[in-house]
Each structure stands twice: as structure tokens, then as C-alpha cells.
Amino acid sequence: MxxxxxxxxxxxxxxxxxxxxxxxxxxxxxxxASAATVLADRVTRELKKAIRQEVYNKSSALIATEIRCGDQALNGNKSKLENHILLSLLENLDFRRCEQYIDNPKAYYEAFIKEREEACFSSRNPRLFRICTEKLENIKSSVLLAISKSAAYFGNTRTKATAWIERFCKELKNEIVFSINNVRGFEDQDIQDMNFFKESINDLLNSTYLELKEEFSGNTPLDRKLFRSQPHEELFKQCCGCCKKCPFCSAMCINTMPTHEGDDHCAQFHRPQTIRGIKWYKTDRLVTDICSSLVASDCRLVLSEDNKIPYRDYRQAGPEYACWSITPDKSLQPFWKWFVCHFKADLEKKYNGRLTDIPDHWKTITKENVIEALKK
Ligand SMILES: [Zn+2]
Ligand SMILES: [Zn+2]
Ligand SMILES: [Zn+2]
Structure with a gap:
């Protein structure tokens, strides 16, 4: 020494x-102590890190599913989620928040989903810990099996430490990320007594397992930075899909695929164009009509002073219009009727225009009516 x-x-x-x-x-x-004890100690310490990481890797997607199925906003289709988003806007009603949502629905959805994830984690939902514990059990069994198989492979003969490590890694079959690089420094060592070695490593692994089990018992929060992909990212992928906005009213595409080449974007409900500040030609009057009724009207779309096209030919207006399918449909959610009335002054001020065409029946809709419709 x-x-x-x-x-x-x-x-x-x-x-x-x-x-x-x-x-x-x-x-x-x-x-x-013998070299075998040192080796067993070193291997187990490295295994602890690798097993912990693998529990996080294997649990992430299942945790996302668990959060999803336990959450009213996330456990249905995209239009149900959209309704919950609108409900969340009503809960803390603020024009600026609504503006943020209209301008950048993707960011709003992301933040909303992150909040739901946060709520689930901070409630210390025991199901989340059970997922981790189950994964831990499985991984532990695989590791024990690999120890036993690799020991059996050499029998009780004097064995080069590196030969055993290599065999052990092979028997792990990629169950966890572990290689000979994790345990350098034993190149000149031998394992004299394989049975003794196997027993010491099994003992050490068992206490390591108990320590890890405590980490996932729910007594302490999960170490979420260890998730390679965060559950909310997975949730966002599953729930949001395409985030393209209608070029007129900013309604989000209903498609659940993030990209859907060759397939037009399509919104379930279009909105009064007021919310994007669109005005009638050469006036200060804001347009309360929705895109899907305008395409069925005789109105024209003014691209420039000397280029006015029928509204139904909106696809000619440019590439971001060409990939949208807007079909005639008069349906308009009560939320947007109420929104335009409630924030009339804010919208007029923001867009320096006037709201003179609000249909009378919009004004009779109450916030309670809106909430009721969204909860249906
Ligand atoms: Zn569940
Ligand atoms: Zn639209
Ligand atoms: Zn789309």
C-alpha cells in the first residue's frame, strides 16, 4: 500500500x-478485508445510483398516465381539456390572462398541465409512489438474478474480478445502465471465493434495496430532476397534439397529432374575430362574426386595396391560411359571446375600435350559463 x-x-x-x-x-x-468485499461494496454503491435512475426512467410514462387518469381536465379528449382551460380562465378572471391564452394557447396549455402535475405531486398521491416501488421490485429481482447467474457461471473457482463484472453486466441484459466503466480499478484483483462474494454482494444489495424503498415510500417527495422526460412533457404530448391557431380567430387546431402533414388544420369552434382585433373594411367597427359563418357569407376578405377575394376563398390569402379547413358552421360557444360582452371596453381600447354589432341575446348570457355549458 x-x-x-x-x-x-x-x-x-x-x-x-x-x-x-x-x-x-x-x-x-x-x-x-478481502478484495472481494471491496469489490462487492463498490459494485453495490454503483448499482444503487443505477437502480434509482432506472426506477425514474421506467416510472415516468406510467406516472404521466396516472396523473392523466386521475385528473378531470386531462382524462378526456382535447375539447374537454379546452373546456377546462376556459373554466380556469373564468376562475381567476383577468383580461391579461385571457389575452395570453388567446395569443399563445400552446404556452397556456403547457403551464396549465404543469400546474396539474404539480398538484398531483404535492398531494403525495400514494399511487405515484406505488408505481416507483413496483418498478424498484422488478429491477431488484433482475439484479439479484444477474448476480446469481454470473456467480454460477464461474462456479466456485478463483475468478478475475473483471471477468465477473463483465459477465454480470451481460446478465443484466440492459435492465439498468451499468457497465465495467462503473467499477474501474479492479483489473488486478481476483475473487477467491465466489460463494462468499455472492453472499456479501447479496447482503449489501438487500440493504441498498431497503434504502431505496424508503426513498420511494412517500415519506419524502420524489426527486423529480431525475426524470429524464418529465411527466408533464409526456402529458402535453398526449393531450395537446397540434397547437396551430386559426389565422383569423386564434382557435386551436383540434388534431391530437403534433404534426399532421397532408391533413388540414381544423378547429372545433371558431370565435368572434373581435378577439383578434379584426375590423370591417375602412371602419373602426370590430367584427363579431365567427370565421365559420363568414366563409358561408357574401363577405369579402380584403388582402390589399386592389385585392379582395370572396371569404370562402380564404385559402388564397397565404400559406398559413391554405392549410386550414374552415367549413360553414354557425355554432359559437357561450363563453365567447359572454367574453366579448364582459370585456367590451378592454377589447375596444386594445384594438382602438368599437363594438357596435353585439347581438342582443349575447348580453343576456351570465357567467353561470357559461360555466354550466363548459361543464357539460
Ligand atoms: Zn389511475
Ligand atoms: Zn377561426
Ligand atoms: Zn393542426
Missing amino acids: NRVFQKINNPLEYLENKKEDYFGCFQIYCSG
């Missing part, structure tokens, strides 16, 4: 620079 350390210029610095793992090994050497 001494000779090894004398070769290094600055042994103190050397020791400090090394991880405590190595220091641990050194202590065990000095206490006279």
Missing part, C-alpha cells in the same frame, strides 16, 4: 480529489 501512494506526487491532494468511494475502499483494505 505505502509504495503505491509514494509514487504519487501529492498523496493528500490525490486522496481529496478521489471520490469518497475510493477512500471507502482504502479504509476497507486497511481493515484487512
